[in-house]
Amino acid sequence: MLKEETSDASGGGGSGNNWARVCDTCRSAACTVYCQADSAYLCAGCDARVHAANRVASRHERVWVCEACERAPAAFLCKADAASLCTTCDAEIHSANPLARRHQRVPILPISGCLYGPSATELRGRKMASAAETEDGFMDPEGDETIAEDEDEAASWLLLNPGKNSTNQRNGCLFGGEVDDYLDIVEYNSSVENHITDQYNQQQQHYSVPNKSYGGDSVVPIQSGEAKDHLQQQQHQQQTLQFGLDYESSKAAYSYNGSVSHSVSLSSVDVGIVPESTMSDISISHRRPPKGTIDLFSGPSIQMPTQLTPMDREARVLRYREKKKTRKFEKTIRYASRKAYAETRPRIKGRFAKRTDVEVEVDQMFSTTLMTETGYGIVPSF
DNA sequence: CGTGACTCGCGGGCCACATTCTAGC
């Protein structure tokens, strides 16, 4: 019904055009809230009317629309700017300069009922209780069997990330899939801090944002230019990478300045190409943890929860389903320069073959040209 | 209904080498 034009609801509507999104119901007024259950953008009037219609509708969770682009659900509240921002705008605005990066932001909690009624804290409990209801929009249409399957699968791998979940739990809110997903990305940047926070600062009340010690932004994933276009690929990648993070190696990863922008002009860019320098920074912490540190895969760092409350399990399953919806299976290119080289290498039956001296010379010429045209950091071999 | 032969599609392995990273000095 109202699901048309909402496919970009997951924060992708950031800076497409400057026009505010119109209400999906009346099609006349600018939307002010996004209803997660209906997947619809509504103006204040329609929101009040639709969600006051009955008790079920009144429990629909809504989030404010981004104040910057007015086209996507807000995911973060910037305290410094006193503005609600979607993930895209948040990333753009707060990666603009070092000062902006230090803005403290907190995830926006969904609201339900009357927008000026009960507090979000009260409503959170309701969401937990009603999460299994079909009108929450998360119910799997495939039926109970699939759900049980999902839950089993979810339980099998979601448990690998206890710290993150505990953070959300501490926050007292099960975020919508979009926000939660974003936090998973963010967690690449902030996992270290959150990990420590989880261990040593159980009293912290809200999702940890400040990150002064590393000079980077713990909330906004650094993205610019091409990298922003491949945010989703990075999501997947970073979700994977975060499991391999450890404190020492992540410190190195935090040293990047976030202003890297590479242009990729290869013909086969239909896969997610991650800016090389950024990814190399990431790879610092991923590929080979320095000796003397503990890899999460081999060490005892992951503390598997011995027992899950039904609420915990439900929350994890919901998060898993949301992630499952947004999974990206496209191959992610971590090093565009290596891709460029691989594409130019001679092959015999698909295998790389040794190059002749002539080919080496040609390749050197190509490398020089490519470097000047694309900005890749390709160093010709001598 | 069970079994063997055949086809089809998927996924892993292989290759060379530039790049990246670590250890040692």
Added chain:
DNA sequence: CCGCTAGAATGTGGCCCGCGAGTCA
């Protein structure tokens, strides 16, 4: 502590081949 160097590890794309699933007699 910093810089340099040597060596090891990593990642990249296209093709081949094995294996499982599906179909048919």
